[in-house]
Amino acid sequence: MKLLLVGHGRMGKMLEELITLAHDLDLAGFIDSATIRSLGETERIADAVIDFSAPSALPWLLEYITRTGTALISGTTGYSQDEFNAIRSLGFAAPVLYSANYSIGIAVMKRIAAQMAEALPGFDIEIVETHHNRKADAPSGTAKLLAEAVDPHHALHTVHGRQGLCGPRQKNELGIHSIRGGSVAGEHTVNFFGEDEVLSIAHSAASRRVFASGALRAARVITTLPAGFYTLEELLFRKEP
Numbered sequence: 473m474k475l476l477l478v479g480h481g482r483m484g485k486m487l488e489e490l491i492t493l494a495h496d497l498d499l500a501g502f503i504d505s506a507t508i509r510s511l512g513e514t515e516r517i518a519d520a521v522i523d524f525s526a527p528s529a530l531p532w533l534l535e536y537i538t539r540t541g542t543a544l545i546s547g548t549t550g551y552s553q554d555e556f557n558a559i560r561s562l563g564f565a566a567p568v569l570y571s572a573n574y575s576i577g578i579a580v581m582k583r584i585a586a587q588m589a590e591a592l593p594g595f596d597i598e599i600v601e602t603h604h605n606r607k608a609d610a611p612s613g614t615a616k617l618l619a620e621a622v623d624p625h626h627a628l629h630t631v632h633g634r635q636g637l638c639g640p641r642q643k644n645e646l647g648i649h650s651i652r653g654g655s656v657a658g659e660h661t662v663n664f665f666g667e668d669e670v671l672s673i674a675h676s677a678a679s680r681r682v683f684a685s686g687a688l689r690a691a692r693v694i695t696t697l698p699a700g701f702y703t704l705e706e707l708l709f710r711k712e713p
Contacts, residue, residue: 474500475691476518476542478533479525483547486684487522497688503529516540520691526608527551534558538565543695545687546570549613563701567694571704572613574686578660579704581675582621585662588671589622596665597622598647602656610650614660619648622662658683 475491477484480502491497500518504525520543523533527550537544546559549572562568573579589597599622601615611632619630628646641647661674677683686704693707 473520473692473695474498474518475688476500476503476521478503478521478523478529479548480504481524483524483680483684486680487524487687490681490684490688494688496692503532516542518542519695520545522687522691523548524687527555530555530558534562537562537568541566541699543567543691544569545691545694547572547574547683547687550609560701563699566699567697567702568700569690569694569702569704569707571690572617573658574683574690574704575658575675575677576686576689576708577675577677577682578614578617579708581660581662581673582618583705583709585618585673586621586624588662588664588673592664592666592671594643594666595671596641596643596645596647597628598649598663598665600649600651600661600663602651602653602659604655604657605652607652610652611648612650612658612660614658615648615650618660618662619646622646 473496475497477487477499484502488499491499521533521537523529523544523546525548527548536542543566544562546569551559559568559570599615599618601612603612623646627644629642629644631645631647633649657677657679659674659676661672664671690704690707694702
């Protein structure tokens with residue numbers, strides 16, 4: 473399987489390392505902000521595109537996937553709602569998978585957090601995420617993913633940090649707090665606060681390898697599926713016919 477990588481930052485380099493080690497994968501090349509301008513109408517050169525770049529690459533990505541029908545695995549965060557809707561619409565032209573986090577552990581955590589929220593009505597929910605000091609967006613895409621899991625109908629009011637005389641915590645609040653520092657690959661905790669008891673579920677990534685491995689695992693599956701928009705959970709937990 474040939475893979476085209478969009479972005480050659482830390483995730484791109486990790487993907488390159490793992491692709492080189494895999495006997496069933498080949499690297500078709502890299503696309504970055506410099507080469508996108510000179511590509512023009514490049515023909516299909518890979519079985520799948522893996523995108524861990526930035527929202528600025530979206531116009532080229534939309535045109536390329538629509539024209540070639542190449543499968544897309546996207547892990548870029550920081551999209552606006554309109555940009556995310558554009559990614560979703562690519563499912564009409566190709567098999568498309570989007571996830572803010574490709575860790576298998578996070579996929580399981582999302583499932584469990586949703587079940588905990590359903591089983592603990594009335595509990596206060598607070599999400600804390602920690603990332604390295606070079607991360608550009610906050611809160612993390614994974615924190616948003618977990619917030620969607622515990623509040624799928626958007627019944628709660630999101631609060632990003634608290635300061636000053638802000639008054640008591642309201643029952644309809646969902647706290648999301650971002651910490652930045654050092655070289656932390658990613659840590660996420662969902663806390664459920666009740667009367668005289670606290671339940672928490674947490675995930676910590678020791679390196680970006682877990683995200684790269686998950687993306688490559690997803691690539692092997694997405695290329696076997698028909699055009700459509702898929703989530704990581706659908707791929708990981710799908711039942712074989």
